[in-house]
Amino acid sequence: MDSLKHTPFNGAIRRGVPAARLLLFAIALALLTAAGCAKKELPRQSAPVMAAGTADARPAAGTEPAPQNPPAPDLQPAFPLTEKTKAAPSGKKKAPARTTTERLLQSAGRDPGAVQPEAGFHLAVPDTLGDGEAFLVEFSAAGAEGLELGWRGKTLSVTEADKAGRFMALLPVPLDEKAKSLPLALTLVWSAGKKEAMKADVPVKKRSYAVQRLKVAPKHVSPPPDMLPKIERDRAEMRAAVGKVTPRRYWSLPLLRPVPGQVTSLYGLRRVFNNVPKSPHKGLDLDAAEGDPVASAEAGTVVLVSEHYYGGKTVVVDHGLGVLTAYLHLSGYNVSVGQTVRRGDIIGFIGSTGRVTGPHLHLSLYVMGVSVNAATCTAM
Numbered sequence: 001m002d003s004l005k006h007t008p009f010n011g012a013i014r015r016g017v018p019a020a021r022l023l024l025f026a027i028a029l030a031l032l033t034a035a036g037c038a039k040k041e042l043p044r045q046s047a048p049v050m051a052a053g054t055a056d057a058r059p060a061a062g063t064e065p066a067p068q069n070p071p072a073p074d075l076q077p078a079f080p081l082t083e084k085t086k087a088a089p090s091g092k093k094k095a096p097a098r099t100t101t102e103r104l105l106q107s108a109g110r111d112p113g114a115v116q117p118e119a120g121f122h123l124a125v126p127d128t129l130g131d132g133e134a135f136l137v138e139f140s141a142a143g144a145e146g147l148e149l150g151w152r153g154k155t156l157s158v159t160e161a162d163k164a165g166r167f168m169a170l171l172p173v174p175l176d177e178k179a180k181s182l183p184l185a186l187t188l189v190w191s192a193g194k195k196e197a198m199k200a201d202v203p204v205k206k207r208s209y210a211v212q213r214l215k216v217a218p219k220h221v222s223p224p225p226d227m228l229p230k231i232e233r234d235r236a237e238m239r240a241a242v243g244k245v246t247p248r249r250y251w252s253l254p255l256l257r258p259v260p261g262q263v264t265s266l267y268g269l270r271r272v273f274n275n276v277p278k279s280p281h282k283g284l285d286l287d288a289a290e291g292d293p294v295a296s297a298e299a300g301t302v303v304l305v306s307e308h309y310y311g312g313k314t315v316v317v318d319h320g321l322g323v324l325t326a327y328l329h330l331s332g333y334n335v336s337v338g339q340t341v342r343r344g345d346i347i348g349f350i351g352s353t354g355r356v357t358g359p360h361l362h363l364s365l366y367v368m369g370v371s372v373n374a375a376t377c378t379a380m
């Protein structure tokens with residue numbers, strides 16, 4: 001987070017189109033940081049952590065599994081991020097590098113140097129995104145009808161503003177994204193169908209996610225061969241559910257924390273079982289007791305209720321505009337497919353179904369089909 005620089009701009013915009021109307025508009029793109037939302041979080045994963053010994057380490061109860069020695073808590077503000085600008089280094093004067101915001105503005109022929117705060121023009125883009133993180137795009141303007149975002153080969157259209165007149169979207173950077181930067185194409189849609197395009201490359205900063213080495217019974221590492229078709233069906237079912245992009249936004253940030261318990265295993269954790277690297281942990285494990293109610297992180301529509309080999313009893317809720325949450329290892333369901341839920345409605349109950357060592361909630365956040373760190377978008 002501290003490496004991010006947000007540069008606000010304020011300026012009047014005179015439209016060159018009919019009657020040279022003066023339109024006031026505000027755009028804000030803000031990065032949700034990797035800062036955790038939980039009371040107890042691993043440190044900021046700046047260096048690999050060997051969390052457990054290899055000799056006789058056993059998974060702690062209530063995770064799949066958790067580090068033996070949970071690192072010290074690291075409290076970070078989760079949301080919203082305030083914009084901040086790095087203080088200029090003392091001594092030598094150095095011309096600042098152009099920010100992503102400036103590149104976006106200049107690509108649209110705007111003057112990023114024009115600053116007239118009273119005009120309500122505001123644009124801010126994070127200079128760097130981390131892999132495994134989502135970032136927020138927010139836009140509002142008099143005369144605006146929508147926002148189109150081109151990101152990672154997909155286009156997301158935001159055509160509905162909220163009561164405050166804001167068009168909002170979340171965009172994902174996948175865990176282990178290899179690209180050093182990703183192109184963002186942002187199109188403002190004005191009334192009468194006029195469009196204004198902006199483009200910039202957004203640098204991606206590789207996060208260092210912790211490594212956890214565990215020695216477990218071999219059956220926990222390799223599933224029985226006769227279960228492989230079921231596991232493949234589960235994956236296909238999950239992919240189809242979390243890849244949905246529906247046009248109406250039901251979410252606002254931060255998302256609600258579904259259970260109050262502390263985080264026992266972080267998103268992105270590299271797990272090595274018996275020296276065999278397994279896929280990274282694509283969720284957040286929250287401590288909870290068997291039978292505890294699980295609240296929906298936001299309003300939406302239930303799109304999956306199914307029992308999977310690894311995930312156990314699973315519920316997926318679609319919150320719109322490509323944002324979905326998944327709740328794994330439940331003992332029972334309180335919803336059915338197609339049902340609409342409000343923020344905080346009980347969707348099921350804590351359990352230990354699937355591949356787990358004890359009751360807990362595995363919470364996953366998906367944005368446009370991509371798993372991202374739920375801790376970056378969820379409230380305490």
Ligand SMILES: [Zn+2]
Nearest residue numbers: 283284285362
């Ligand atoms: Zn988990």
